[in-house]
Amino acid sequence: MIDEAKPLFAQIAEQVEDSIINGTLPELSRAPSTNELSSFYSINPATAAKGVNQLVAKGVLEKRRGIGMFVKEGARTILINEYRTTFSDNFIAPLLSEASRLGLNRDEIIALIAERSQESGTSHSLDQTTAKG
Incomplete structure (x- = not known):
């Protein structure tokens, strides 16, 4: 720890x-x-x-x-919301900034994420998360 x-x-x-x-x-x-x-x-x-x-x-x-x-x-809801905000600030905002710099649009970003999640074997868990909300 x-x-x-x-x-x-x-x-x-x-x-x-x-x-x-x-x-x-x-x-x-x-x-x-x-x-x-x-x-x-x-x-x-x-x-x-x-x-x-x-x-x-x-x-x-x-x-x-x-x-x-x-x-x-x-x-649990308080914590998940807090972690979600932190995740967005630390990962999503920089991702979008870099994608913009590279001229990637929304669909291209989503395709890259889907491709990477399949490679890493996390596509199933991401699909479940997306379906929930």
């Missing part, structure tokens, strides 16, 4: 977010406590708390006094 380029608290938050997105930590379920996270990752509890607090501020987790932390209803 350790990525020297990112603070540990951010990595903790991302791990919890990934668990929410992939469904291993469902909405309304109990989330790992600060102590559990600090013990599991062998980090300072204050560092784990900073990651958890980041998720609370984002509206993904909520603290229930005396019971613990829980994944809020709608957390």
